[in-house]
Amino acid sequence: MPLANIEKTFMDNLLKSSVKESEFLTQLLPLSSLTKEKQLSIYKSNVNGAYQKVLGQVYPACLNILGEDYFNQLCRAYRFKYPSTDSDLNNYGEYFTVFVKEQSDLHDELNDFEYLAELALLEWHWHASFYADNDSSFAFEKLAKVEPSEQNILIFILSNSFSLHSSIYPVLDIWKANKSSVEGNQEFSMPEAETYFCISRVEFTPKITLLNNYQYELLKSISNGLSLTQLTERDFIAAGDFQNELTRFIQNGWVTGFSLLELRD
Amino acid sequence: MDVFNQKRLNDKPISGTGIGLRSPHVNEILTDLPEIPWFELLADNHLVEGGLIPLQLEKICQHYPVTFHSVGLSLGSVDPLDMNYLAKLKKIMKQYDIAWLSEHCCFTSVAGFHSHDLLPLPYSEESLSHMVNRISQVQDFLGEQILIENVSSYMKFAETTLDEADFISELAEQADCLLLIDVNNIYVNHINQGIDIDNYLTSLPAERIKEVHLAGFDDRGDFILDAHNNPVAEPVWKIYESLIQQIPHVPTLIEWDNDIPSLQRILDEAQKAEVIADKYRSGNFNYAVS
Ligand SMILES: [Fe+2]
Numbered sequence: 001m002p003l004a005n006i007e008k009t010f011m012d013n014l015l016k017s018s019v020k021e022s023e024f025l026t027q028l029l030p031l032s033s034l035t036k037e038k039q040l041s042i043y044k045s046n047v048n049g050a051y052q053k054v055l056g057q058v059y060p061a062c063l064n065i066l067g068e069d070y071f072n073q074l075c076r077a078y079r080f081k082y083p084s085t086d087s088d089l090n091n092y093g094e095y096f097t098v099f100v101k102e103q104s105d106l107h108d109e110l111n112d113f114e115y116l117a118e119l120a121l122l123e124w125h126w127h128a129s130f131y132a133d134n135d136s137s138f139a140f141e142k143l144a145k146v147e148p149s150e151q152n153i154l155i156f157i158l159s160n161s162f163s164l165h166s167s168i169y170p171v172l173d174i175w176k177a178n179k180s181s182v183e184g185n186q187e188f189s190m191p192e193a194e195t196y197f198c199i200s201r202v203e204f205t206p207k208i209t210l211l212n213n214y215q216y217e218l219l220k221s222i223s224n225g226l227s228l229t230q231l232t233e234r235d236f237i238a239a240g241d242f243q244n245e246l247t248r249f250i251q252n253g254w255v256t257g258f259s260l261l262e263l264r265d
Numbered sequence: 266m267d268v269f270n271q272k273r274l275n276d277k278p279i280s281g282t283g284i285g286l287r288s289p290h291v292n293e294i295l296t297d298l299p300e301i302p303w304f305e306l307l308a309d310n311h312l313v314e315g316g317l318i319p320l321q322l323e324k325i326c327q328h329y330p331v332t333f334h335s336v337g338l339s340l341g342s343v344d345p346l347d348m349n350y351l352a353k354l355k356k357i358m359k360q361y362d363i364a365w366l367s368e369h370c371c372f373t374s375v376a377g378f379h380s381h382d383l384l385p386l387p388y389s390e391e392s393l394s395h396m397v398n399r400i401s402q403v404q405d406f407l408g409e410q411i412l413i414e415n416v417s418s419y420m421k422f423a424e425t426t427l428d429e430a431d432f433i434s435e436l437a438e439q440a441d442c443l444l445l446i447d448v449n450n451i452y453v454n455h456i457n458q459g460i461d462i463d464n465y466l467t468s469l470p471a472e473r474i475k476e477v478h479l480a481g482f483d484d485r486g487d488f489i490l491d492a493h494n495n496p497v498a499e500p501v502w503k504i505y506e507s508l509i510q511q512i513p514h515v516p517t518l519i520e521w522d523n524d525i526p527s528l529q530r531i532l533d534e535a536q537k538a539e540v541i542a543d544k545y546r547s548g549n550f551n552y553a554v555s
Contacts, residue, residue: 001424003391004343007375007384015378027387029421031458033487042419042488046382054381084379087337087350088309092381133315160315204317 001027013040014047017080051079051092058093058127061178062100062120065113074103090131097121115169122175125163125199129206132161135256143258150260152229156222156246157257161201164219168194172208200254209252214240222255279303279330279364279476282517282535282542286325290528295324301532305518308335308366312353326361332476333358333366337379340399340413341372341386348406355407367412367445367476368403370396370433387422388432393439400440412475413437414445417453417491429460430468437473444469447478448505449520452498453491462504471511479505479538480520494523497534506541513545 001009009024021040028036052075056063063071082095101117104110146154165171170188172195177188196216197208211219218240221231231237249255283303286294288310294301304325311322311333325331337350358366371383386392404410415433427435437444446469454460481495497505497519509517519534 007343007372011375011378014380027423029423031421039420047380050381085377087347087379089381130316131313
């Protein structure tokens with residue numbers, strides 16, 4: 001069998017769920033202590049172990065809450081549904097948040113964990129924030145030179161390490177109690193209102209900051225790419241302290257720059 | 266090409282027994298700056314350009330000679346080389362004056378999918394010419410020789426026609442690359458595959474060996490796994506001594522990646538290697554954390 005086929009069938013056996021081993025096994029010879037099936041199973045187990053390890057590191061609270069057995073089952077299923085397509089193992093868990101949501105819709109045993117997808121999202125962004133590219137510092141001088149007529153094409157840029165979150169569940173409490181403890185507290189009271197928060201990296205460490213409704217909506221509008229004119233024209237934004245909040249966002253390193261969009265014909 | 270590499274090797278004295286730098290020890294090392302001759306870093310963990318990682322890399326490189334060990338080049342893969350990855354490697358190696366790059370004689374990805382595990386190749390003429398071609402491409406791009414490491418393998422391919430040692434030696438010759446010989450991997454393949462250790466060691470082109478790896482394995486009953494989670498085993502020390510007496514000035518590295526112990530425990534292993542190598546050369550290195 002040509003090398004290309006050997007590699008392809010080998011990898012298929014490691015990363016696809018419905019592959020018959022027989023085609024690849026014809027390429028192997030038994031060893032005195034390892035049958036052909038055992039030889040392949042060592043690699044399956046190695047790959048699975050590496051994936052489980054990295055997902056456990058990125059999603060420690062999910063692992064803690066679901067328990068090792070169930071979490072590992074999810075990891076196995078995730079490996080087949082979203083096999084790694086990136087040489088950087090740090091990126092491997094990116095779709096686990098989507099996967100958890102899909103699984104929650106499919107499996108009744110996850111009904112008790114309605115918050116799981118949001119918790120996973122928090123954990124992913126916490127991880128991604130640590131590895132995010134550095135930002136350039138805000139160009140205040142350039143901003144001062146923007147003409148009033150250009151405000152309708154001015155959009156703000158958020159930090160590479162920034163993510164915005166909202167939840168009706170006490171995800172922050174659940175995360176804090178479970179991210180490093182094996183016996184986290186599983187009793188949490190539901191918050192009276194939706195919680196808003198953001199994750200960003202301060203110097204080298206990811207940080208969570210609670211937000212009020214106004215800050216959340218303003219940051220959401222910025223992340224949706226609304227222009228400065230559009231922002232100031234929105235009734236609810238105009239009703240708040242837009243200038244001060246924007247200054248605070250820049251000081252916190254959440255808003256790191258701006259760009260002037262090309263006007264479309 | 267050899268002349269160019271020799272210059273780099275002289276610029277950054279990678280000598281004696283170094284250790285693989287792992288994240289639990291980074292703060293301790295940057296705070297105490299213990300006397301350790303050199304570090305090997307997993308290149309794949311240092312390709313990020315933001316946050317703490319590049320800063321740590323810069324600081325480590327300010328105080329210690331550093332080599333890069335990568336797992337993502339997938340040299341044996343039939344996919345095109347990941348030029349993006351290679352360009353990042355080249356940039357960072359140049360930026361921090363990394364002494365050299367080593368990679369494995371294996372593939373890790375194919376058809377765009379990544380196993381993140383070192384998958385063996387059949388030792389055939391086809392694999393040989395493919396690997397020679399790939400290594401040449403990498404060396405041409407980097408402008409320097411790379412080191413190729415023998416891997417642990419738990420598979421016997423029907424397509425294999427060459428002994429592992431012959432494959433590696435032929436590869437080094439044809440690609441004009443250097444070698445990193447992992448002694449634990451030789452032992453693992455001896456136990457699992459029955460390879461002949463004496464024959465292996467005598468087949469290797471000693472003049473191309475620029476680095477030696479030592480690590481611990483995990484005994485799984487019907488086979489042993491190259492898990493890097495234990496001290497170096499006694500029989501591995503014996504093979505090491507047989508190898509290092511032929512090449513006593515070639516630097517050695519201790520790899521310990523799982524169930525990582527204290528820094529001092531790893532340095533104890535390094536000291537042990539140094540004592541063995543020193544029997545065959547003059548000059549010793551004293552390991553002390555503080
Ligand atoms: Fe090694």
